[in-house]
Amino acid sequence: MSDTARVLRLARIGRVARVIRLDARQGSLLAAIPVIAGIGTITAWHALTPGVADWDATVAATGGSVRWLGPVAAALAAWTAQRGRRLDYLRALAARSPAAGPLHDLLLLGSVSVLGYGLAALTLSGRTVLGDEIGTPHPVGLLAGAAAIVLHVVAGYLVGRLSTHPATVVLVATVAVAWAWLRPADSLPGLLPPAVMEPVNLFEGLRPGVLTAQLFWALGLTTALVLGFVVRTTGQTRLLIGVAAAVAVTVVCTVRLVSYGGRVTGPAPVDLACRTWPITVCVHPALRTGLPSLTATIAPLASRLAETPAAFTRLKQLPPWEPASVSGGTARFHLPDLSPGYAQRTVREITSSLTPRRCAGNPYNALVDAWLLDEQAPVLGSASLAFGRWSEAERRSWLVLRFAAYQSCTLSPPLFD
Amino acid sequence: MIVEHSAIVAKGLGIRRGGRWILRPAFFGFAGGVIGIAGPPGAGKSTLLATLATLRRPRTGTLEIFGCEAGRSAELRPLRARIGYLPADARWGGGSTVHDFVSYAAYYQRRPSSSVRSVLAGLELGDVAEQPLDRLPPDLRVRAGLAAACVHEPDLALLDEPLAGLSYGAAADLTPLLATVAPTVVVTAADPADLLGWCDQVFLLNRGHLTERLPEGTRMLACV
Numbered sequence: 001m002s003d004t005a006r007v008l009r010l011a012r013i014g015r016v017a018r019v020i021r022l023d024a025r026q027g028s029l030l031a032a033i034p035v036i037a038g039i040g041t042i043t044a045w046h047a048l049t050p051g052v053a054d055w056d057a058t059v060a061a062t063g064g065s066v067r068w069l070g071p072v073a074a075a076l077a078a079w080t081a082q083r084g085r086r087l088d089y090l091r092a093l094a095a096r097s098p099a100a101g102p103l104h105d106l107l108l109l110g111s112v113s114v115l116g117y118g119l120a121a122l123t124l125s126g127r128t129v130l131g132d133e134i135g136t137p138h139p140v141g142l143l144a145g146a147a148a149i150v151l152h153v154v155a156g157y158l159v160g161r162l163s164t165h166p167a168t169v170v171l172v173a174t175v176a177v178a179w180a181w182l183r184p185a186d187s188l189p190g191l192l193p194p195a196v197m198e199p200v201n202l203f204e205g206l207r208p209g210v211l212t213a214q215l216f217w218a219l220g221l222t223t224a225l226v227l228g229f230v231v232r233t234t235g236q237t238r239l240l241i242g243v244a245a246a247v248a249v250t251v252v253c254t255v256r257l258v259s260y261g262g263r264v265t266g267p268a269p270v271d272l273a274c275r276t277w278p279i280t281v282c283v284h285p286a287l288r289t290g291l292p293s294l295t296a297t298i299a300p301l302a303s304r305l306a307e308t309p310a311a312f313t314r315l316k317q318l319p320p321w322e323p324a325s326v327s328g329g330t331a332r333f334h335l336p337d338l339s340p341g342y343a344q345r346t347v348r349e350i351t352s353s354l355t356p357r358r359c360a361g362n363p364y365n366a367l368v369d370a371w372l373l374d375e376q377a378p379v380l381g382s383a384s385l386a387f388g389r390w391s392e393a394e395r396r397s398w399l400v401l402r403f404a405a406y407q408s409c410t411l412s413p414p415l416f417d
Numbered sequence: 418m419i420v421e422h423s424a425i426v427a428k429g430l431g432i433r434r435g436g437r438w439i440l441r442p443a444f445f446g447f448a449g450g451v452i453g454i455a456g457p458p459g460a461g462k463s464t465l466l467a468t469l470a471t472l473r474r475p476r477t478g479t480l481e482i483f484g485c486e487a488g489r490s491a492e493l494r495p496l497r498a499r500i501g502y503l504p505a506d507a508r509w510g511g512g513s514t515v516h517d518f519v520s521y522a523a524y525y526q527r528r529p530s531s532s533v534r535s536v537l538a539g540l541e542l543g544d545v546a547e548q549p550l551d552r553l554p555p556d557l558r559v560r561a562g563l564a565a566a567c568v569h570e571p572d573l574a575l576l577d578e579p580l581a582g583l584s585y586g587a588a589a590d591l592t593p594l595l596a597t598v599a600p601t602v603v604v605t606a607a608d609p610a611d612l613l614g615w616c617d618q619v620f621l622l623n624r625g626h627l628t629e630r631l632p633e634g635t636r637m638l639a640c641v
Contacts, residue, residue: 019524022513086511087521090565092472094525095498101525235490 020108023087029112032076036116039072040065041123048124049202051338053131054286056200056265059141059211062121066145066152066194069120071176073113073149074156078172080109081160099233106157106226113149121145134286141211147218148193152176154225161229187262192254193218195264202284202336203319205268213256220249272317283317283335290338297343298331301350304372304396308403310354324353347373355407364411371395386416424449424573424601425469429478432461432468438625439464442477445620445627451595451602453612455630456622462605463505465622466577469603470502483572498526501571501599503562505578515553515561516546519568526569536564540594556587560594567598574599580611 024030044065049057081102091101121142156172183189183196190196193214200206224246231239273288275281279302281295298315305311305326312331318324325332331350335342351372359365363380367387370377377388390398398416405411423446431442439461456462467473468480471487483499485492513521516533523533537543540560545553550561559579567574579595580588592615595604606612609630612619619630 015520015524015530018517019521022517022521025511025513086506089470089472089502089504090522091525093470093497093500093502095494095527095569096525098494 016104020104020111023104023108024112029076029080029108032112033116033119036069036072036113037119037123040069040117040120043068044120044124045127047197048127049337051290051342052202052286053128053133054200054202055128055133055135055137056204056206056268057202058124058128059138059206060197060200060264062117062124063141063145063148063195064197065120066117066148067180067196069113069117069149070152070180070194071173073109074152074176075169075173076113077106077109077153077156078160078169080105081157082164082168097234099230102157102161102229102233103226106154109153109157110150113153114146117146117149132286132289134284135205138206138208138211140208140215141206144193144195144211144215144218147215147222148195151193151218151222151225154222158225158229185262188254188258191257191260191262191264197264200265201320202286203268203270204265207260207264207266210257210260210264213253213260217250217253217257220246220253222246224250267319279312280314282315287317287335287338290335290342293343294335294346297347298350300374301347301372302331304399305354306396307400310403310407315350324349326350326353355409359409362409362411364413364416365406365409368399368406368411381413423447424483425603426481427478428481430468430475430480431477432464432473433476434461434464440468440622440627441625443627447601447603447618449601450617451604451615453609453616453619454603454605454622454627455607455609455612455619456605458607460622460624462622463577465627466502466575466603466605467504470500470575471497472502498569499572501566501569501574503559503566503574503576503579505581505605512549512551514547514549515542515564518550518561519564522565523568528569532568536568540564554587555582556584556591559583559591563594563598571599572601574602576602576604578605578607580606 040062044061047061047064088101092098094100125137125142156176159172160168180194183192185196185198191210191214195210195214224243227239227242227246231237231243270284272282273285273291274283275291275295277295278299279295281291281298283291283294294315302312310326312326312329314330316330316332317335318332320334320336322332324334331353333346333349333353335346351369355365363378366378367380369375371387387395387398399406402411402415405415425447427443427445429442429444430440431438432440454462454465464473468475469482471480471482471493474488480487482496485496487493487496515537519533519537520530523530526532537546540563542557542560542564545557545561550558553561563576563579566576576595576598580591583591588611596602596615604612604616609619609621613630621628621630
């Protein structure tokens, strides 16, 4: 491109930017940016796993925020399209294409919405970067969210232009909310933008193929809607080729999403992070900051179970779909997050896995559980008196002898004599 | 009265709004020059002007402007590019500067930046080009509105109550400008007296009827 052509092109872009800026000021649309950013940040932050700086979770939470932002953006677009503006007469009596004004509106509304979403994504990404970031950023996932918002904007705007009924804005918002929230997760409809993103489990990862298909699904449908509108407004039927191509992209992406069986995540290999002293505790690397507290809280339990059949010197975090257990010197536990009390919850889970669920009815088992958990012992007469009088070493020796009864829920007063 | 080569020809043109006739089906033509339309507030002058600007569809009849039928979508776009329209609501530009406001109109009319400078100079707005519209005195605001409406040098200018709210002196300064912004100018006012003396024809719009007000000493004729 020659210098002259480049200068002319820049001048043209500058004129368009000035026109859009004036539209933005006329419609006070710039005020929507912080509102959208605020809603996006709050909803996405709420969906994040406490104490975890995982890119998969961040991308899923940001994408999930579109289920809130989409209806807001669609309603804003419908309202903008419907209310008209003071300068509409200049756009109507114009030498330019009658589609120019609406396309500028869409550009402005899309920019406002994506900017708000981008600020929210930036805030969450900053949290992840500043934390012990785990995984890869998945920019495609963030773009898929942006494309879903633009689709909402375009759909809302076009409906707002087609219908002058005052209830249209409410109707657009209602339909968008229903679309965002009434689709089941783990199904094809749930995968369509804005995707129903459950909080991502640490032992699973977002499937890049799903995110890419979602991105192009939204882009394809958006392009089809915009080009269809231009054809209707200007009568340029040659653009129908573009509409057909965009619809084809959407169909192909739908087929791709079907092939994923409704799952946006898949199992991901994990190299656990371990702390080896005084016992070996291994957790997902995103949770490694919890290792010192976890080790300190679990070590007393490990000491009390030493020499029993449930003795363990190694702890390993499990994916949520595997049951907790203690066997072979290893305690396997779940740790979904690092929210307050996580170490105590882990000790309780390991203790619960020592005995079958039916032991909950045996008060003498509860007495031993209270000791294992360092909790207040229930009052059970002579048994609790005897157990309470014993030293720590005596209790451990007693547990080694009586562990079979403890595990089979058959503890009774004579066994405390 | 329809004359040959009329700029605007209405054939059975009827306009309704809010359940009442703004203009009962009428036949009339505006030959060119400066045409004034007067009528009391609420008579429907703005609706009539918006219809002549092709921004509203008439209820009945056809409207031809420069020989093009306004109802035909194929002819509408080039026709609209020949029309300049200044609505009555003086808040059009809000807080934008005069230059930005006129540039906005120029962009949609595919006019270069030089057109903006030219029209601002022609309407003596060069000194206030960077001023926000809502801080301008009423007469300058009307000039800015005129600049935006006529930046593309239209063949037909439709000006809705441009003199409303202006002092006598400001109105007197403005009328020569209004008369020259386009070969055919249609201008409205609440009081016919505001239009007499500088409009080539003055019509009265009242209760759905458009009648021509003829010079003193002749009888008023209905156009319908």
